Amino acid sequence: MALRRRAKQARASGAARGKWLADVFMSIAPRVPIRDLSTLQEHHYGLTGEELAEDLIRTAAKATTAVGAVGGALAAAEFAAPPLLLSAPAQLVAETLVVAAIEVKLIAELHEVYGVAVPGTPTQRALAFTTAWSKQRGVDPLTPGSVTIALGTAAKTALRNRLMRTLGRHLTTLGPFLTGAVAGGTLNRMATRRLGRAVREDLRRQRALPPG
Template sequence: MNQPLVVGVAGRRVGTRKVMGLIRRRRRQDSVPEPAGEDVAGELAALATEMERDLPEASPAVREAWYRRKGGQRARELIRTLTRVLGRSGLVAAKGAGWGGKALADRLLLAAPRIPIRSLATLRAQHPTAATPEELAELISLGACRSSSALGAGAGAAAMLPVPPAMALEIAAETLSVAAVEIKLIAELHEIYGMPAVGTVAQRAGAYVGAWADGRGIDRAALIRPASLAALAVGSEVRQKLRKRLTRSTLRKLPSLIPLLIGAGIGATMNRRDTRKLANQVRADLTGHKVLDPGYWAAAAPAGERAVEA
């Protein structure tokens, strides 16, 4: 009698014994997720930089078309790379939403220190026309909104010919990619408003991940006490909030899987709206506090502008 055929995690038809072997191997692998890789970090940085370009001479329609085209290209590369990584690590939704939330949280915490965060000096050098923190914050927020929108459209377009195992990986890849874009946004807004997190790279990254899980800026009291920041970065409460936020985000992305490109429009709109809401909340939190160093903005000016600002 032939073995019953079942669909494997990569979409192949394999025998039951082979599936059980795959599950046993993956149980051993799942406890230590593999890093996301430098390709993902590089593509994330490229997407953010591309989406922040001003294009002052172009008409609004031409600008939006350019952002959609360029953003779509970068987003597809990013999701494609991350989907391959997740596929190799065996991260699929077949084990249930609770397991999926934990696996995504572990993956995000592992990758967070690799998310490229620009210093205020770098941001000011890249955007010399921004004369105030508010102007620079708006440019960065717009870039993040365009990036998350492009990622939503990219994942939706990939669902034109849906295959369940591949769809699970696409959703996971988009969820993690948008989370990384928004964590990067939160961190750079803290730089712009003169309230960056302190501590080791891992502690700072963990604090920004916690802020993303809360959907808020980091509390000022924690910013001035490294011990408090370290507790935020590794606390079980933060991990629980992160799992819930990622699970909720994953479920919200299901409409983007509607085929015939309808899902692409839904995913793009939802992502842009959610990222804008987050940016506005974090900016409101940060502007409501006194900066730690009143001279931080002038100190980060490009060399040619320091004398003028002084």
């Protein structure tokens, strides 16, 4: 109910929605749990290197697929019911935030796999990985300003735009019957895989690892 109430408050314009989404996500990002390399290997049956990176991407894609599919199924169940008019905005916001968190976690853990250390406090690292997500690429710790204590204007704009594009993608879950579930799951899976591959290429170049 709180999420729905706050979403209504941000419904005045696209810019307001984007700013509100970015503010909410930045309060969430530092709390996303990031596993270190040894924990990742333990959780993924001893895989290392490229095999571990591929398994992380596959797992994240399954998770975002499930988010889209569940959202679509909920919309299908409520499609002809008036309550959908009230529940849909909060549902879409929740899906967007969950998918963003899954993908930011994926980016952070791919950096662990490739040994690209991102320095700073947990909040600074969260900012760096969130900025990387908004740009759909890896973090280059050698680039000035890659790890900061606050998002600059350009980074905030990129984050708002990325969140709004993700929110727009989840509009597909409002299709009738189960078409929304299929579309939402498929689009999420494709987007997460594309992100994972783009970040891998960046990190490979940084660490000069051979392609898998």
